[in-house]
Amino acid sequence: xxxxxxxxxIEDPEPGxxxxxxxxxxxxxxxxxxxxxRVVRIRGPVLFRWRLRHAVALDDEARVVELxxxxxxxxxxxxVRDRVVGRTRLPLDGVRRAEALLGRGGEASSRS
Amino acid sequence: MxxxxxxxxxxxxxxxxxxxxxxxxxxxxxxxxGKSHRIGEVxxxxxxxxxxxxxxxxxxxxxxxxxxxEWKNHRINVxxxxxHIDFNIEVNRSLRVLDGAVFIIEGVAGVQPQSETNWRLxxxxxxxxIIFINKLDRTGADFYRAAATLTEKLxxxxxxxxxxxxxxxxxxxxxxxxxMKALIWEGDELGANYHEAEIPDDxxxxxxxxxxxxxxxxxxxxxxxxxxYFDKGDVSVETLKRCIKRxxxxxxxxxxxxxxxxxxxxxxxxxxxxxxxxPAPTDVAGIKVxxxxxxxxxxxxxxxxxxAREDAPFAALAFKIINDKYGNLxxxxxxxxxxxxxxxxxNTTKGHxxxxxxxxxxxxxxxxxxxxxxxxxxVAIVGLKDTGTGDTLADxxxxxxxxxxxxxxxxxxxxxxxxxxxxxxxMTLGLQKLAxxxxxxxxxxxxxxxxxILSGMGELHLEIIIDRLRRExxxxxxxxxxxVAYRETITKSHTEIYxxxxxxxxSGQFAEVKITFEPKERNEGIEFVNAVVGGSVPKEYxxxxxxxxxxxxxxxxxxxxxxxxxKYTLTDGKYHDVDSSALAFEIAAKACFREGxxxxxxxxxxxxxxxxxxxxxxxxxxxxxxxxxxRGIIQSQDMAGTSVIxxxxxxxxxxxxxxxxxxxxxxxxxxxxxxxxxxxxxxxxVADEIMAKSA
Numbered sequence: 001x002x003x004x005x006x007x008x009x010i011e012d013p014e015p016g017x018x019x020x021x022x023x024x025x026x027x028x029x030x031x032x033x034x035x036x037x038r039v040v041r042i043r044g045p046v047l048f049r050w051r052l053r054h055a056v057a058l059d060d061e062a063r064v065v066e067l068x069x070x071x072x073x074x075x076x077x078x079x080v081r082d083r084v085v086g087r088t089r090l091p092l093d094g095v096r097r098a099e100a101l102l103g104r105g106g107e108a109s110s111r112s
Numbered sequence: 113m114x115x116x117x118x119x120x121x122x123x124x125x126x127x128x129x130x131x132x133x134x135x136x137x138x139x140x141x142x143x144x145x146g147k148s149h150r151i152g153e154v155x156x157x158x159x160x161x162x163x164x165x166x167x168x169x170x171x172x173x174x175x176x177x178x179x180x181x182e183w184k185n186h187r188i189n190v191x192x193x194x195x196h197i198d199f200n201i202e203v204n205r206s207l208r209v210l211d212g213a214v215f216i217i218e219g220v221a222g223v224q225p226q227s228e229t230n231w232r233l234x235x236x237x238x239x240x241x242i243i244f245i246n247k248l249d250r251t252g253a254d255f256y257r258a259a260a261t262l263t264e265k266l267x268x269x270x271x272x273x274x275x276x277x278x279x280x281x282x283x284x285x286x287x288x289x290x291x292m293k294a295l296i297w298e299g300d301e302l303g304a305n306y307h308e309a310e311i312p313d314d315x316x317x318x319x320x321x322x323x324x325x326x327x328x329x330x331x332x333x334x335x336x337x338x339x340x341y342f343d344k345g346d347v348s349v350e351t352l353k354r355c356i357k358r359x360x361x362x363x364x365x366x367x368x369x370x371x372x373x374x375x376x377x378x379x380x381x382x383x384x385x386x387x388x389x390x391p392a393p394t395d396v397a398g399i400k401v402x403x404x405x406x407x408x409x410x411x412x413x414x415x416x417x418x419x420a421r422e423d424a425p426f427a428a429l430a431f432k433i434i435n436d437k438y439g440n441l442x443x444x445x446x447x448x449x450x451x452x453x454x455x456x457x458x459n460t461t462k463g464h465x466x467x468x469x470x471x472x473x474x475x476x477x478x479x480x481x482x483x484x485x486x487x488x489x490x491v492a493i494v495g496l497k498d499t500g501t502g503d504t505l506a507d508x509x510x511x512x513x514x515x516x517x518x519x520x521x522x523x524x525x526x527x528x529x530x531x532x533x534x535x536x537x538x539m540t541l542g543l544q545k546l547a548x549x550x551x552x553x554x555x556x557x558x559x560x561x562x563x564x565i566l567s568g569m570g571e572l573h574l575e576i577i578i579d580r581l582r583r584e585x586x587x588x589x590x591x592x593x594x595x596v597a598y599r600e601t602i603t604k605s606h607t608e609i610y611x612x613x614x615x616x617x618x619s620g621q622f623a624e625v626k627i628t629f630e631p632k633e634r635n636e637g638i639e640f641v642n643a644v645v646g647g648s649v650p651k652e653y654x655x656x657x658x659x660x661x662x663x664x665x666x667x668x669x670x671x672x673x674x675x676x677x678x679k680y681t682l683t684d685g686k687y688h689d690v691d692s693s694a695l696a697f698e699i700a701a702k703a704c705f706r707e708g709x710x711x712x713x714x715x716x717x718x719x720x721x722x723x724x725x726x727x728x729x730x731x732x733x734x735x736x737x738x739x740x741x742x743r744g745i746i747q748s749q750d751m752a753g754t755s756v757i758x759x760x761x762x763x764x765x766x767x768x769x770x771x772x773x774x775x776x777x778x779x780x781x782x783x784x785x786x787x788x789x790x791x792x793x794x795x796x797x798v799a800d801e802i803m804a805k806s807a
Contacts, residue, residue, distance in 0.1 A: 007335060092328040
């Protein structure tokens with residue numbers, strides 16, 4: 001199943017940075033424009049609520065969620081209909097994985 | 113000289129393991145870019161960059177030759193660097209001033225030890241790199257296996273931009289994964305041209321798979337490119353190239369090209385890759401200003417960066433000095449501003465003025481005079497009086513000192529004396545000039561024997577120096593057997609009190625020092641701590657204590673080798689109002705060192721080499737047995753085609769003359785390389801032998 005992908009939330013711009021802020025998530029929508037899947041960048045370690053979290057990602061309401069076990073920073077979490085279905089090194093790989101799962105009627109919860 | 117805009121300049125190095133084909137590739141680059149009208153061959157001894165007699169005779173590169181070439185409206189300053197570890201200093205200083213590098217990997221053996229060393233050096237200086245997997249025409253060549261060693265040995269994220277079409281003697285060309293076209297060379301003769309064609313059927317599936325990896329990896333560095341991909345299902349060649357360049361510069365991935373320079377296949381697309389993916393001086397952050405002595409890097413207050421700008425005060429780094437028949441040539445990389453012949457600038461490292469004499473753009477040993485030179489370029493200057501490798505030249509209005517270069521420690525010594533008496537002066541002058549060119553060469557006089565001692569990076573390094581002394585300065589010299597550059601250190605803490613007293617009428621000498629000696633980790637150097645309280649040693653005498661220890665540390669207590677890696681803390685002492693002096697405290701400190709070190713568990717350290725032997729399988733047993741007899745510790749044995757690569761850590765002392773032994777053992781079928789790895793304490797019996805010799 002092919003989705004229409006668009007940039008979701010972006011990282012906070014660094015003061016004085018010349019370059020545009022990078023995407024923190026890519027959102028895949030169906031033909032009606034409803035979000036079906038998300039590929040979300042994993043960050044960490046970050047200090048959040050007075051505790052150092054080794055790996056975090058944003059959920060669909062932009063809340064910070066801690067991931068366990070920790071995953072190296074820069075990896076991507078593949079989420080299809082609120083379920084984490086995998087982790088990938090590159091965002092495009094995550095996009096393909098989400099589409100492949102949906103193509104298979106994918107409600108699978110396999111992990112890479 | 114026509115002015116080239118900054119964004120069209122590429123300052124690149126070509127580097128690799130010995131015999132991976134650096135000079136052969138450079139020769140093709142010069143041919144294709146029109147700087148040379150014929151192709152020189154290493155085996156024929158007529159290459160452009162290997163211009164020294166020794167280089168042509170031996171078929172190796174000794175110095176980094178700087179050559180300027182033009183390709184598709186860009187100026188490429190190429191530095192071809194040596195592969196042999198003995199001349200690693202050349203790689204080091206070249207990488208320091210380059211904006212990008214081409215790493216050549218051998219298609220049969222893949223990543224070899226010197227490639228690893230050079231790779232780490234490039235990491236140190238954050239040099240963006242592209243990789244060329246060369247010699248795919250050779251028997252046993254395998255692109256995919258060679259590429260896999262990039263992950264295994266360097267742990268990098270490599271990205272294939274090409275795949276080979278054919279292999280060994282059927283190598284015809286490459287698949288360009290950016291344009292998804294086959295590039296087929298018409299024959300393998302000198303200067304062969306190529307044409308575009310459809311990708312062969314048997315490679316289509318593989319090419320599609322690698323193209324997908326290329327897109328996934330390259331587009332991940334640019335959100336706008338990702339959006340273009342989502343909109344159109346693909347991206348334009350321009351977008352893809354932009355992403356590859358970005359990822360190459362920030363080190364997200366390392367693009368991989370392939371071919372055979374010797375068979376004239378793959379060099380022109382590699383040149384396109386240099387122009388398309390390696391940075392212009394304006395694409396990199398610039399050069400850091402050096403921190404003050406003892407100052408640590410502070411992330412909250414980062415070091416100042418000098419960006420490549422022509423309208424800024426002049427700043428340049430001297431990275432190489434050569435003495436030839438025309439005099440002293442100083443190679444500089446200009447980072448900011450403009451210089452013109454006749455201008456005067458500051459040598460900010462040494463704090464004196466320098467006048468720029470004549471300037472030359474170098475084409476290996478040929479030169480073209482230029483009147484002015486701009487930020488981003490590399491030039492050789494004649495007439496600088498006292499500028500050494502690593503010195504900064506800057507405008508007096510902004511006298512910055514640029515980040516310094518780190519030089520390796522010599523591990524091997526030889527004594528040298530002229531064959532005739534009248535050669536003494538010529539030899540001293542010649543050696544001083546050669547040491548001025550080469551920071552990895554040290555010159556000293558043995559205090560006891562009065563002999564001149566040359567310290568260098570290996571047997572070959574010193575052999576070349578002695579040869580140059582003969583050819584360039586007309587001095588025939590007798591040389592002693594190579595000696596290992598041992599060091600001494602301590603293994604436990606000890607506090608020593610020493611009183612120096614000479615009070616026999618008249619003004620005497622009095623000084624007492626209490627010093628604690630403690631071991632430090634390897635390569636941490638010597639550290640001095642002044643912990644005197646209450647003025648028991650007056651402030652004005654502290655430098656004398658420090659000087660005394662520094663001088664005495666050059667002659668260790670066991671066998672007279674320099675003592676390294678220890679901390680000494682001056683905790684207390686006594687002085688006399690009349691009889692104390694700086695000299696008395698210096699003498700006391702020296703004696704305190706001699707006495708204290710003996711009780712601090714002194715040991716002798718020897719250089720341990722990382723040795724890699726490539727041998728046919730039927731000789732592996734002999735090679736391993738021989739390395740064990742040489743006190744070697746085998747690290748690994750890996751198959752590479754029909755050969756086995758044996759890796760071991762072996763003391764340098766046991767490696768003298770190894771090459772002839774290896775040749776005899778394997779009938780000349782094995783080869784080896786080695787490089788310094790670390791210093792280790794010598795075993796007791798060896799220490800006794802060394803001490804007996806020095807007694």
